[in-house]
Amino acid sequence: QSALTQPPSASGSPGQSVTISCTGTSSDVGGYNYVSWYQQYPGKAPKLMIYEVSKRPSGVPSRFSGSKSGNTASLTVSGLQAEDEADYYCGSYADSNYVFGTGTKVTVL
Amino acid sequence: EVQLVQSGAEVKKPGESLKISCKGSGYNFISYWIGWVRQMPGKGLEWMGIFYPGDSDTRYSPSFQGQVTISADKSISTAYLQWSSLKASDTAMYYCATIPNSGSYLPDTFDFWGQGTMVTVSS
Numbered sequence: 001q002s003a004l005t006q007p008p009s010a011s012g013s014p015g016q017s018v019t020i021s022c023t024g025t026s027s028d029v030g031g032y033n034y035v036s037w038y039q040q041y042p043g044k045a046p047k048l049m050i051y052e053v054s055k056r057p058s059g060v061p062s063r064f065s066g067s068k069s070g071n072t073a074s075l076t077v078s079g080l081q082a083e084d085e086a087d088y089y090c091g092s093y094a095d096s097n098y099v100f101g102t103g104t105k106v107t108v109l
Numbered sequence: 110e111v112q113l114v115q116s117g118a119e120v121k122k123p124g125e126s127l128k129i130s131c132k133g134s135g136y137n138f139i140s141y142w143i144g145w146v147r148q149m150p151g152k153g154l155e156w157m158g159i160f161y162p163g164d165s166d167t168r169y170s171p172s173f174q175g176q177v178t179i180s181a182d183k184s185i186s187t188a189y190l191q192w193s194s195l196k197a198s199d200t201a202m203y204y205c206a207t208i209p210n211s212g213s214y215l216p217d218t219f220d221f222w223g224q225g226t227m228v229t230v231s232s
Contacts, residue, residue: 057220100154103153
């Protein structure tokens with residue numbers, strides 16, 4: 001199972017929006033509505049931000065949203081804040097396996 | 110509050126064995142799948158496998174099948190990841206994480222994560 005493809009980096013100024021893509025295949029992202037997004041600060045454990053494509057766990061700010069079209073899922077962070085600067089990974093159920101994305105470093109300019 | 114507390118950092122030599130742990134609290138340990146995720150230095154996340162403490166059902170990623178063993182002691186709410194013969198390429202941070210659902214599509218997401226255990230394998 002190959003890793004899902006994410007852009008290595010993304011950036012935006014405070015208050016702007018940034019969207020990260022996550023491209024897979026019909027055997028993972030495109031085949032199931034079990035796409036998740038994780039935020040990871042340097043030296044820290046990942047944190048679940050979005051599950052089942054667009055659902056937010058309790059406590060995750062509403063400026064984080066997820067969507068999916070075909071084999072590509074997206075995470076949008078609206079109203080960027082300095083604390084959003086982190087690595088973001090997508091993940092998807094994949095035919096009895098699980099596959100993570102390659103990761104995207106989000107920089108707040 | 111759900112908490113997963115992992116054992117401390119380890120430094121081992123190639124060929125040695127190792128078992129690291131992940132103790133769960135704040136939830137019914139035997140009723141939720143728990144998984145392990147590897148992160149090599151400066152790299153991304155990789156799913157290794159999952160374990161259901163209720164009946165010891167275990168599923169491995171094809172990439173890690175035969176390379177590691179996942180188990181648990183439900184009497185002390187602790188999951189384990191073990192190696193019989195470490196390699197330098199096993200040097201990584203290892204995370205445990207819970208899976209909230211137990212439906213047909215497993216694993217579907219990882220909700221609560223441990224703090225990670227750094228394993229360094231060097232001669």
